[in-house]
Amino acid sequence: MTWFLVHFAEIVFYSLAAVALAGAVGVIAFRSPVHAALSLLGTFLAVAGVFVLMQAEFLAAVQVLVYAGGVMVLFLFVIMLVKARDIPDEPQYVRRLVPAAVGLGALLAALVGVGIWAASGGLPADGAALRMVAGAPLGNTEAVGWSLYRDYLLPFEVVSIVLLVAMIGAIVMGRKESGRGGAA
């Protein structure tokens, strides 16, 4: 029982990681796009759980709201809209993939080896700085908001323009072509 309590965070992390990886495998493996989308939903929620473990509570909430809420609904909506049928993967692609996968895997293993070697120097900080607002310990959401609207105000405004452009672009691309000379 004591062991369980001591290692509670690890147990939760490994469970969440297993769910996230199973969901990611499901995205690739499921033939039906609806099943793949629901599998991706599992990954999103598990990643949100990992965010909580990493003391990023605000981002966990944003992950659930934006990804599991907004993006997932968008995906399912489009899947229903276009009636995406199962597309058989031609074997030639899988064959062509094997050397690429081996090379990519070796490259990534080298990269992550370097990264782990560099990152494993020292324990993580205690996380108090992630809750500090102007010297007072408040909460993660307040701290992120403080940093976002004070230190990163210009990027925040630029990103809002990006969102506006994306919204207009989606509307323009999604609409039917009008009778004569309609812009596509």
Next chain:
Amino acid sequence: MISTAHVLVLSLALFTLGVVGMAVRRNFITVLMCVELILNAANLNFIAFSRQLGDLTGQVFAVFVITIAAAEAAIGLGIIVALVRLKQTVNLDQVNVMEG
């Protein structure tokens, strides 16, 4: 205590699965889902290093990544709708109108 390396390995696995999925799948919608997987892996890295360094900047940048991912999903799905209207398919192998 979960070490940063653990999270990096999880992030790497998610990223690799996303890249492999982008390479093997022919369905445009599934490919977009794999892009979301890759962006999630990037966010995990941001958050892990934010905790490791005790610096909030990583979390703020993860907010930006989520925003861009939402915009990308909206644009990508808009492209899919326009593509289906044009070609009646979401199979990427049949989308070669710009091929010489």
